Amino acid sequence: MTEKPHTVKSYEEQLQHLSNDLVIMGGNCELAFSNAIKAICKNDHALADDVINNDTVIDNFETQIEQEVVNLIALRQPMAIDLRETVTALKMSSDLERVGDLAKNIAKRTKLIKKKLPNELTESIERVGLLVQKQLKSVLDSYTNRSPDIAQDVWEKDEQVDDLTNNCMEEVIKYLKSDSENIEYGSHLLFVTKNIERIGDHLTNVAEQVYFLVNGTYLEGDRPKGSQSIVTGEK
Template identity: 65%
Template sequence: MSEAPHTVKSYEEELKNLNSNIIKMGGFCEEALGKAIQAITTRNSDHAESVIKDDEKIDKFETLIEQQVVNLIALRQPMAIDLRETVTALKISSDLERIGDLAKNISKRTLLLNENLPKNLVDALVRVSSNVQKQLKSILDAYLDRSSSMAMNVWESDEKIDDLTNLCMQEVIKYLKENEKNLDDGTHLLFVTKNIERIGDHTTNVAEQVYYLVTGEYLEGDRPKGTEPIVTGEK
């Protein structure tokens, strides 16, 4: 937010409130992702169940933010930085909501997995997810600090996540091929891996929004992409 406050205090309050709701919603998403990953790596069903239950909170934030944005546009006609605050809040909230959904989906699958997963798979998952968690934290910090350079960093590091996702997929595919009994767990793990990668994509979307919010410019050019995804048909 700009340093000088608005002449109309209630308008100032409404924008501040919108901003703090995004930050709170982002905090819940960070927590959901953290717990979902912990649940799958430490086999903690309580964590998984609480992620599933708490997703409702994140959904409610999305509805609240949408209402606040509609009210601001209808009643305040925001301009310039205020307009960008308002519009990006709407878009960021919908990416955060998806992140919440994906964390919930990971948790649902966690509850269906067997107790003992091979260590190499867990390690591969942790490598992707710790990067994604770091991204999510960075982009929420970038939003809070109105930092376009931090947003740019997050945007650029999506490539690494794509590469780690592919490595993790390869491990899971190997695991699937080892034994027919691995079919259930392996399939869930493929989806879990994909979900984590999708969360990374949503943080990249948020990075684009933060960059636009701060600079008024769109991040141009193609998104950095990792190596092409490995398809299951490979030898």
């Protein structure tokens, strides 16, 4: 039997294509999330519209990646590391799609807020927003470089995200308590804060997937958790 370099190359190309699509999808998530944070902090409704309108790009990537994965499994029957690559791509794309959805939801809530928020509140949102942007960048780097160390670092830093989310939640509660007129905007802000924390959780999922992809073993122990109450419903 002769070697079939063309087919082999094409298989590798397919795997590379899948991986590239995930990285581009991740780049779109980075843009969506950083714009969503800018929009809520500056009450910028036009920027919020951008985030909302561009979410279909992220959704389409998920559908396309799923199709690529199914084709790869059906036609190439990948084994071992390649099988992990394909299954990981499916799971990662699902988490990244949720990151896009949550950014879109922040943007939608931004559009319902019609007045300037107190500085302490927007600064608090910005602080946790910046940390989560870093986490998103790092987890995409961990995937690009197939680095379990960067992945583990992201996973461990989620505790800091929880702590900053908790501070932010306290600011929102203060805002809610200060005036019963603030109840509706404040309720939206509770969900905005929760969405940021949920994005953080999706990023730790991705970190776990990258770790498993490279090492074939699971990150051990319970995920570190900051002290929280309103955020997670835990003491």
